[in-house]
Amino acid sequence: MKRTIANKGWIKMNSNDIQLSFTEQGTGEVLLLLHGNNEDSDFFVNQIPHFSKKYRVIAVDTRGHGKTLRGEKPFTIRQFADDLFYFMEEHKIEKATILGFSDGGNIALLFALKYPEKVEKLIVNGANLNPQGVVFFEQLITDVEFYVMFLLSKFNDRCKKKAEMLRLMVKDPNINKEELQKIKVETLVIAGTKDLIKERHTREIYKAIPNAKISFVEGNHFMAKYNHKDFNKAVDMFLEIK
DSSP: OOOOOOEEEEEEOTTSSOEEEEEEEOOSSEEEEEOOTTOOGGGGTTTHHHHTTTSEEEEEEOTTSTTSOOOSSOOSHHHHHHHHHHHHHHTTOOOEEEEEETHHHHHHHHHHHHOGGGEEEEEEESOOSSGGGBOHHHHHHHHHHHHHHHHHTTTOHHHHHHHHHHHHHHTOOOOOGGGGGGOOSOEEEEEETTOSBOHHHHHHHHHHSTTEEEEEESSSTTHHHHSHHHHHHHHHHHHTOO
16 A cells, blocks of 8 residues: 655644644554643654554644644643544544544543544543542652642743643543443553553443453553554554454
């Protein structure tokens, strides 16, 4: 299959609120990649060239991340899901397989619930329904840092920006487990063997989605980056299932 060279681009939203930055490579069916908190599309440096051999891979920078501006709308996981919908509309993408990592996985879950007609397949890596899904010590550190930054945000714009980013991990996404029963597409729930998301929480997500499969890949929360061969293999196996 012919491969296209990678390119950076921006698309203006229907709301005229922001422009989403994205990286695109490959041709064929669309595979959308959603990064995690305080990251950008570069997180998928080991996935874009691999999956673009078979798919049109589009990795976006979510609102306030990477090269995408913050805009004026709410800085929430649910808003990011709406941003993705408008992005697909502007690009005339009727349907796509969505792979989301961490906060990107949370966006993917909410997107599938609100816009099911736009989802071909779903892959959620290291996602959580609420902050209680994160191992205690990791969440405690995040909580403390958030409240310190929140207090300092009154005096410092950098602290304000940091607090807003951390808030995504302290107050979001708060998805009811029962809601996941509405997701009907084939879904892969994937996490690291030493993930910062509790294993039982990952299994709860898997059990709640009717047509889901589960996979644990050797490594931590960031194993898609540091053990990309095994991660990509697990995703390939799922995508090839008919």
